Amino acid sequence: MESKIDQVVPEIKYTAKDFASDVDVKWCPGCGDYSILAQVQRTSPEFGEKRENIVWVSGIGCSSRFPYYMNTYGFHGIHGRAAAIATGVKLANKNLQVWVATGDGDMLSIGGNHFIHACRKNVDLKILLFNNRIYGLTKGQYSPTSEKGKITKSSPYGTVDWPFNAIKLADGAGATFIARTLDRDPKHMQEMLTRAAKHKGLAFIEVYQNCPIFNDGAYFHLTEKETKPENVVVLEHNKPLVFGTNKDKGIKLDGINPVVINLNDGKHSINDCWVHDEFDENPTRGFILARLSDLPGFPTPIGVFRQYNKPTYDGDYMKQIETIKAQKGEGTYERLMFSTTTWEVK
Amino acid sequence: MAKQVQIVEDVTVRFAGDSGDGMQLTGSQFTDTTASLGTDVGTLPDFPAEIRAPAGSLAGVSGFQIHFSSNDIQTPGDSPDVLVAMNPAALKVNLKDLKPNATIIINTNSFDAKNLKLANYDVSPLEDGSLSGFNVVPVELTKLTVTALEDLPLSPKEKDKCKNFFALGLMYWLYNRPIEKTLNWIETKFKKKPEILEANQRALKAGYNYGETTEIFTTRYDVKPAKLTPGIYRNVSGNEAVALGFVAASLRAGIPLFLGSYPITPASEILQELSKYKDFGVVTFQAEDEIAGIASAIGAAFAGSLALTTTSGPGLSLKTEAIGLAVITELPIVIVDVQRGGPSTGLPTKTEQADLFQAMYGRHGEAPVVVMAAKSPVDCFHASIEAAKIAIEFMTPVILLTDGYLAFGSEPMKIPSFDELPKIKVEFRKDPEGFYPYIRNENLVRPWAIPGTPGLEHRIGGLEKKDVYGNISYEPENHEIMVNNRKAKIEKVQTVVPDVEVEGEQSGELLILSWGSTYGSIKEAIRKAGADGYNASHVHLRYINPFPKNLGDVLKNFKKILIPEMNKGQLATIIRSTYLIDVIQFNKVKGQPFKVAEIQNKIYEILGGENGK
Numbered sequence: 001m002e003s004k005i006d007q008v009v010p011e012i013k014y015t016a017k018d019f020a021s022d023v024d025v026k027w028c029p030g031c032g033d034y035s036i037l038a039q040v041q042r043t044s045p046e047f048g049e050k051r052e053n054i055v056w057v058s059g060i061g062c063s064s065r066f067p068y069y070m071n072t073y074g075f076h077g078i079h080g081r082a083a084a085i086a087t088g089v090k091l092a093n094k095n096l097q098v099w100v101a102t103g104d105g106d107m108l109s110i111g112g113n114h115f116i117h118a119c120r121k122n123v124d125l126k127i128l129l130f131n132n133r134i135y136g137l138t139k140g141q142y143s144p145t146s147e148k149g150k151i152t153k154s155s156p157y158g159t160v161d162w163p164f165n166a167i168k169l170a171d172g173a174g175a176t177f178i179a180r181t182l183d184r185d186p187k188h189m190q191e192m193l194t195r196a197a198k199h200k201g202l203a204f205i206e207v208y209q210n211c212p213i214f215n216d217g218a219y220f221h222l223t224e225k226e227t228k229p230e231n232v233v234v235l236e237h238n239k240p241l242v243f244g245t246n247k248d249k250g251i252k253l254d255g256i257n258p259v260v261i262n263l264n265d266g267k268h269s270i271n272d273c274w275v276h277d278e279f280d281e282n283p284t285r286g287f288i289l290a291r292l293s294d295l296p297g298f299p300t301p302i303g304v305f306r307q308y309n310k311p312t313y314d315g316d317y318m319k320q321i322e323t324i325k326a327q328k329g330e331g332t333y334e335r336l337m338f339s340t341t342t343w344e345v346k
Numbered sequence: 347m348a349k350q351v352q353i354v355e356d357v358t359v360r361f362a363g364d365s366g367d368g369m370q371l372t373g374s375q376f377t378d379t380t381a382s383l384g385t386d387v388g389t390l391p392d393f394p395a396e397i398r399a400p401a402g403s404l405a406g407v408s409g410f411q412i413h414f415s416s417n418d419i420q421t422p423g424d425s426p427d428v429l430v431a432m433n434p435a436a437l438k439v440n441l442k443d444l445k446p447n448a449t450i451i452i453n454t455n456s457f458d459a460k461n462l463k464l465a466n467y468d469v470s471p472l473e474d475g476s477l478s479g480f481n482v483v484p485v486e487l488t489k490l491t492v493t494a495l496e497d498l499p500l501s502p503k504e505k506d507k508c509k510n511f512f513a514l515g516l517m518y519w520l521y522n523r524p525i526e527k528t529l530n531w532i533e534t535k536f537k538k539k540p541e542i543l544e545a546n547q548r549a550l551k552a553g554y555n556y557g558e559t560t561e562i563f564t565t566r567y568d569v570k571p572a573k574l575t576p577g578i579y580r581n582v583s584g585n586e587a588v589a590l591g592f593v594a595a596s597l598r599a600g601i602p603l604f605l606g607s608y609p610i611t612p613a614s615e616i617l618q619e620l621s622k623y624k625d626f627g628v629v630t631f632q633a634e635d636e637i638a639g640i641a642s643a644i645g646a647a648f649a650g651s652l653a654l655t656t657t658s659g660p661g662l663s664l665k666t667e668a669i670g671l672a673v674i675t676e677l678p679i680v681i682v683d684v685q686r687g688g689p690s691t692g693l694p695t696k697t698e699q700a701d702l703f704q705a706m707y708g709r710h711g712e713a714p715v716v717v718m719a720a721k722s723p724v725d726c727f728h729a730s731i732e733a734a735k736i737a738i739e740f741m742t743p744v745i746l747l748t749d750g751y752l753a754f755g756s757e758p759m760k761i762p763s764f765d766e767l768p769k770i771k772v773e774f775r776k777d778p779e780g781f782y783p784y785i786r787n788e789n790l791v792r793p794w795a796i797p798g799t800p801g802l803e804h805r806i807g808g809l810e811k812k813d814v815y816g817n818i819s820y821e822p823e824n825h826e827i828m829v830n831n832r833k834a835k836i837e838k839v840q841t842v843v844p845d846v847e848v849e850g851e852q853s854g855e856l857l858i859l860s861w862g863s864t865y866g867s868i869k870e871a872i873r874k875a876g877a878d879g880y881n882a883s884h885v886h887l888r889y890i891n892p893f894p895k896n897l898g899d900v901l902k903n904f905k906k907i908l909i910p911e912m913n914k915g916q917l918a919t920i921i922r923s924t925y926l927i928d929v930i931q932f933n934k935v936k937g938q939p940f941k942v943a944e945i946q947n948k949i950y951e952i953l954g955g956e957n958g959k
Contacts (some may be wrong), residue, residue: 052800073797076807084638088645117634249362258633324624333764343382
């Protein structure tokens with residue numbers, strides 16, 4: 001019976017529906033999470049894994065309900081700990097493809113420590129950060145990605161904290177695939193998801209996601225047709241950084257300083273633009289790109305900031321186990337108990 | 347001239363010196379040699395929390411106590427018969443613990459003005475008569491060692507460092523132990539440093555010969571082998587035994603062991619030890635913090651590993667929320683808490699039993715778990731296997747309590763054969779037909795359905811789940827059903843918990859009820875009091891949640907129940923509230939285990955002049 005299933009499964013061509021669980025989705029109407037779920041279900045058949053080998057792990061928050069809606073294995077953890085739980089899953093079974101659904105509060109505030117250490121170790125996890133810049137589930141307090149000065153229920157006079165830039169944090173901590181996408185750009189998100197799925201190592205995708213209840217419109221300038229072209233630059237490997245409604249603006253790198261140039265001013269041409277190299281081993285340019293979203297007058301980049309190959313924690317761990325097993329042979333009870341000074345009592 | 351050998355039954359020796367003097371090594375060598383002669387041994391190191399306190403200071407004194415006997419013994423001994431004091435501070439710190447008339451072997455070379463001052467001695471205790479109640483044996487340990495190594499190409503400091511082997515050699519002579527085992531050990535250990543190898547071996551022999559040729563000891567002693575159960579033995583400390591126990595459990599269960607842990611005294615040795623067993627497929631994840639330690643273990647349990655996290659009190663506090671997650675997801679994990687003096691950082695290197703309440707009740711919501719405690723270093727091995735078995739077979743978190751005393755204490759263990767170990771039945775659900783995440787068997791245990799199994803894709807997590815079906819449910823009735831199920835499942839564990847057995851009379855005046863590491867002292871105290879005609883019975887608990895079925899009935903058979911604990915009465919409180927009976931508390935929170943004599947005196951006090959009649 002079992003072996004039959006094993007033989008049949010590779011033949012199955014999954015569709016998005018195969019990844020939808022039987023649970024009613026209960027996010028607020030208009031929530032950006034719906035789009036993320038739809039894109040994940042749509043792209044899951046392209047992830048190259050059997051359904052039973054995919055595990056979704058989450059922490060706490062609106063985003064962390066995500067695993068319940070996926071017809072894969074799922075684990076809804078506790079606040080902030082998703083990366084640590086997921087690491088345990090991956091170390092226990094290296095054949096699993098482990099995804100983490102998390103939010104800006106869950107992963108960057110209470111779970112910050114686990115996030116940076118999962119990145120540092122380059123555990124083969126795919127972390128999807130639903131960044132709505134607000135605490136939604138607790139009804140509207142500011143989050144570690146809320147912009148400075150933001151008025152929320154817990155900051156009636158405006159926040160005085162500086163926000164995290166999740167891309168900088170992930171790259172600085174050692175993630176090996178770092179990307180950003182938008183809830184309202186399904187095609188782009190699908191591309192990011194399939195590419196993250198194929199990456200070996202810690203893949204991090206920040207999704208700018210709208211919370212229609214507590215932070216409505218936080219990203220509309222980036223997502224709406226009228227304003228998007230002027231405010232978003234799409235990162236594509238080996239392509240110049242060009243943006244603007246008429247594709248008439250570019251970004252030039254002047255030393256280590258980015259400059260917006262007008263491609264129609266007669267002084268600049270497309271040849272002056274910074275050409276994106278997402279495989280750049282040197283983190284400097286990726287970091288400059290990551291900073292653009294914080295700089296007034298610059299467009300916000302979406303796409304893959306950087307990806308590179310580095311041995312994964314789980315890969316190296318399993319390799320070490322295999323090496324030691326090859327040296328010493330598979331452990332036995334006798335070796336466990338007797339490889340020390342022993343004596344006989346008669 | 348061969349000296350007279352006197353046979354004694356029972357000796358306690360303490361080696362004490364600066365933390366850099368190698369006292370732990372000296373002690374463990376003496377232990378290995380002594381144990382291998384078939385003598386029963388119990389040992390306890392005592393070292394400062396500071397890694398290297400200033401040399402010669404009172405804070406820097408490190409000790410190692412060995413109790414060896416031709417009887418079956420249970421403790422490292424109350425009070426030393428012999429103290430080897432390498433410097434004035436070691437003498438000062440340990441003097442109060444010695445038996446009257448105890449022998450003190452003193453390294454007189456270290457009793458200079460500087461070291462006396464560091465030990466707060468105004469006048470040398472060798473000269474002011476303060477040691478008159480003891481048999482003081484002054485030995486120029488440093489000088490004799492350096493002289494023996496004179497022609498070796500080593501620095502004076504390197505030669506000085508060999509003096510612990512001189513002391514060890516002298517003790518080997520005094521107690522009629524062979525030096526070969528240690529010679530071999532030095533041979534292996536210092537293979538790459540031939541000069542040091544030669545120096546240490548020579549110091550050891552010099553110490554032995556010094557005993558033989560000088561007149562300082564008129565008698566030497568011998569302790570004959572104990573009547574131990576035949577078998578192959580090895581020495582284990584409690585922490586080592588926990589590590590071995592879980593590897594053995596993993597072999598028995600046929601699934602890999604996963605440890606998620608963060609270093610903490612006095613539990614770190616379990617992590618260190620387990621990190622060696624890569625050939626057994628053991629994964630040790632040294633996590634970024636205590637929470638990640640248990641969170642990763644929960645993830646590994648979900649994915650089908652035998653999952654373990656190890657910690658001490660402060661770490662258990664940090665893991666609390668995650669234990670609740672393991673309770674509601676009903677996943678098998680074992681949490682080993684090597685208790686230390688608390689609260690907060692407290693006494694990190696000292697022992698205590700004050701985490702019982704935390705283990706029992708330290709969670710939000712109704713979150714029962716199985717709580718067990720090991721009673722001796724060797725028992726740490728067996729208790730670990732049992733904890734793993736119950737966690738897996740009941741799909742529940744199990745908290746296993748040990749403590750600093752067990753963790754660092756060591757004793758010989760008869761190595762059980764693999765077949766003697768309890769079987770651990772792992773049943774991964776395979777069949778999708780009729781599968782639901784919270785469908786339960788006769789023991790109310792839900793199926794273990796691990797990722798990678800086709801057709802069983804399901805979601806679990808911290809939100810309350812619908813009985814049987816496992817989808818999120820906020821229904822009032824359902825929550826109560828699930829809370830009751832989780833509670834009832836832990837109560838079902840009682841079916842596999844052996845009934846308590848009363849040691850001694852089955853009913854009578856006094857029962858001593860105990861748990862954890864107090865076992866040894868209490869057992870010896872009861873034996874000694876019994877020899878004086880004072881009879882107390884003994885019940886020692888391994889399972890505190892759930893209690894053994896017959897415990898309530900057993901307690902009713904005694905007029906008085908004494909509960910000695912290294913806390914302020916935690917088991918006593920639980921017993922009172924569970925069985926509505928009163929108990930006599932006997933509490934000690936000094937970071938030190940109970941002495942046999944303390945328990946013995948308590949028995950005399952309670953039974954009174956007429957032995958309770």
